[in-house]
Structure formats: structure tokens, C-alpha cells
Amino acid sequence: MPGRPPATRPPPLPSMPGPGRRAAAPPPSRTRSPPSKAKPLPMRFSLLALLVLLLFSTCQRKTAGPAANDDAAATGKLRLAQVLRSIDEHRASAEWMDARARVDVESESFSIGGTAYIRLHRDEAIWMSVKKFGIEGARALIRPDSFFLYNRLQGEYIAEPLSYIEEKYKIPARFDLLQEIFFGNAVFLTDDLEVSRAEGAIRLTGRSREFATDYRYDPATYQLSSMQLQELGQNRSVSVSNADYATVDGLPVTFPRNRRVTVDGATEGTARMDMEFTDLSFSGPLEMPFTFRSPAP
Template sequence: MWSRLGPLLLIVLLAAGCKTKQKIVIPDKGAPVDVVSAHASEIKSFELSNLDFHTFSGRAKTRIELRDGAQDVTLNLRMERDKSIWVSVTAMLGVEVARVLITPDSIKILNKLQGEYISKPFDYVHKYTNKGITFPMLQDLLLANVSPVLLRTDMVQVASAEDEFLVVGIKDELSYKYRINKDNRPFNLSLQRIGANQSMEAYYSNYNKTAGYNFPLRITLNMAGDDFTLKSQMDFNKVEFNEKVELPFTIPARYKEVE
């Protein structure tokens, strides 16, 4: 599995020593009813509840399940808003096995176990995720923000129920559905590429306020495509906002580039 670590990390971001397997439980809850056309004020209220940050830093115990097994790792995730997403992956005994740097125009991955690296344009991520995914959408996905990119469409509707809202729409060949709690924070996102067998669901739970930021300490991703299925669960035990972050990324001369 480690030889596929680079592409796997891209899937997890969109989304390791082995331990005893435990099944990831995905929440289930009835959907709201009475869908009506969305008004600008309703959409704006969801956007205003997004996390307005400059930098983010978090550490999460993470379980990754594929068809052929499961792995447990620790992810250290750092972000500079609209500029960079940086990830360091450590396995048993705190050994770093991979590092990732994503910017709006590029993706770089170090596989430290194999002495290999990948350096690609951002659209390389579309090999593993919905082709409509952009850098801002990926950033919003990881922070449980309702994506303004997705909401900028005439094909959007809003439903309300006693304890939640439902936002459904179509944007750039992506159909999406947000389920949003009464604090205007999402607890579920579903994405489906129209006409293709590509889907992704994100579940956000255990919301906790850190320095005034209402952030979910558990993020579960469920992805499926023509030739893969993946589930990952991230349990954050450290979260910081607007502190200085460092994003070190250097490719050693001895590393071999993987096409």
C-alpha cells in the first residue's frame, strides 16, 4: 500500500503502521422536506458562517480504508488561505513517510519510504476526484466550509426542516447536496459528477469552538470511482487558527520523479 501513498493522499485530501481493523461508521439521518427556490439572503447566511481564517494548523489521527486493507496514520495539516495546503504523514514511532504541498496551480508529493516524488499541475487531482474540484473547493472541504464556488449558480435550491437546511444544486457538471445544521455549519456534503461514476461524501461532526472558530473535530470522507473505493476518518486532537505556520518542502536530489 505504501507504494501508492502519493495518489492515496490526494484521494484523502479531497480527503502508517497497521492496527486492528475497525469499521468507520457513517452517520445516517433523515433528509428534510419542502424544497423551495433559494434566495440570496439564505445563501449569504451560510457563507457568513464559514471560517474566515488566515492560517490553519491541525493534527489528526487518521484511519484509511481501501478494498485491500486499512492503515492508521497521523496527519499534520497546515494551510495558508488561498495559497497552500501542506500535509505531513507519520506512521509508527513518529516516522514521517510522506509530505504533500498543494497550491492553486501545482501538486507536489514526497514518498519518503520509496525515495520518490511527484510534481504535477493542479488538475492531476482530477485523476482521483471529481473533475470540477478546484483549489478553493478543496480548501473548503477540509475546513467544513460551504463552498461559495458551488453556490454561485442559478441551479440551486434550499430546503428547511426543524433542525437542518438542505442545499442542492448543479455547478460545472457537479451535482451537490449540503446538509447544514442550525448553526449554519454543514454536517454532510455529497458530490456527484454528472454522467460519471465518481462520487464523494464528507461528514462533519464533533463541532468544537477553538479561538472562536466552530470546527468539526471529526471529518469522514467516503469516495468511490470506477476502480476504487475509499473511506477515511480524521479525528483532530490539535487545532489552531491564525498562528504562524511553516510549510517546508524540499525535494532531495537523490529522489526519483514518478510520472
């Protein structure tokens, strides 16, 4: 992307604030750890899961709805304002989130699953630990300006600013949008979308020269059923679907326990991530440990 400064490696991983937390150890060497009896969880699983979620950050411009005459525009704008107000009233948000989810990632080159432990501190950090057969395979920490990935089984470590993802994968990475997706909310809702009804759902659509957006909401509950972003020039699309909404202690609105994120790109191929949340809590504070031992030489 023109004009963007090159990615640089940040200083050694800092520890998150909190009582009784140990200081972070220096980054491990890039040598692999001794062979494990458990099947190693590849770093690309963790990175792909992160990339699939971050791909919704590809749009940084407003996507306008189709043109209309003055009378229709005035009526449509009032209706859209009412719909957006109702959507905002049902938007999930909390200072803290602590979750366990079954995660399955499938692409054209590999398929793998595991259990993800997710902790979120709103506007501050997102922490994830992925286990397979009860053994931690990977750990991630995402902050508004940086991300850290550690493959425990293979001793692989990545510590980069979020601009690294932008440079390497041509994906503008935004922390605020990522946390909205974790909460099950829509992103890029603007005040110039077109409102209609489609297949019993409220539909919001927008289109520009570069992007097209499509959102579907339950008309009774204003729960987000699906959203899709198409990057027309790159022939790439990302879609998120939510299902199995349920009440959760500590959250005033319902939360979608099932999530599917699908990425379809002309050059990247197709990748899909399914998440089934089995445990949820919205109270804190929470520890986000990221200490580790360097593998033996």
C-alpha cells in the same frame, strides 16, 4: 479532457519564503531507499488522500435547482438568499491553519492510518506530513498550480502541475475548493438551489443533466453537517460529513473536529478517509519545509 494541455513536469521544487528557511534540495532519484524496520507508508496512501479531497473539484458548472412557478420562485429565492447569508456568516476562514489529525484511509484494496500534520496558508499553500509510529512516511505540498509528494521511506517523489491529476484521473483539481474542505466549508453553493427541511436539517439541493448536489445544515447554528456531489453520467459520488463542532482559539466560528470523506465510483471503487483533528491553531506565519536528502546510491 478535450482541449486541456498535457501535463508537464515543473522545475525543481522551490522553497517556501520565510526567515531561516533552507533552500530546497534537488529532487531525489527514483531509486528506493535502504529497507526500514518500520512498515513503509505506500505512496498510494498519500496520493489517495489527496485525490479523495480533490474529487470535490469535479463540478465546474452551476447546478440549478428544480423549476418552480413565479410566485414560489420569488419566495424561495428570498428564503435561499437569507439561508446563504447565514451560511456565509458562519463560514470558517483564517489566514493560517496549523493542525494535527488522526487519518485513516480505507479502500477496496488496502487500509492504513497515520497522523497527519497540516499547515495551510490561505490561497497560497497547503502542506502535509504523514507519520506512522512516529516516523515520517510521506510529505506533500500543494499550491494553486502544482503539487509535490515525497515518500521518505521508499524514496519516491512526484512533482507535477495540478493538471497532472486532471489528465491522469479525469478530475478537475482546484486549490480554492480544497482549502474550503479543509476549513469544513461547503463548495458549489449557488443562488439557484432549492431550500427545504429534511430530518430536522436545512436542506439545499440542485440538479442538472450532469450533476446533483445535496447539503444539510444545522438550522440553529448553520453548521454544515454533510454535502454530497453526484456525477450522474459517470456514476460517481463524493460525500463529506462534519461532526464534533467546537470553539478554537483564533477562529470566530466553531470548527468540525471530525471529518469523513467518501468517494464511490463505478470504476474507481469505494474509498473513505476519516480525519479526527486533535490539535488546532489559527495563528501564523508557519514554516512549510520541503527539504530532503536523496537516498544513498
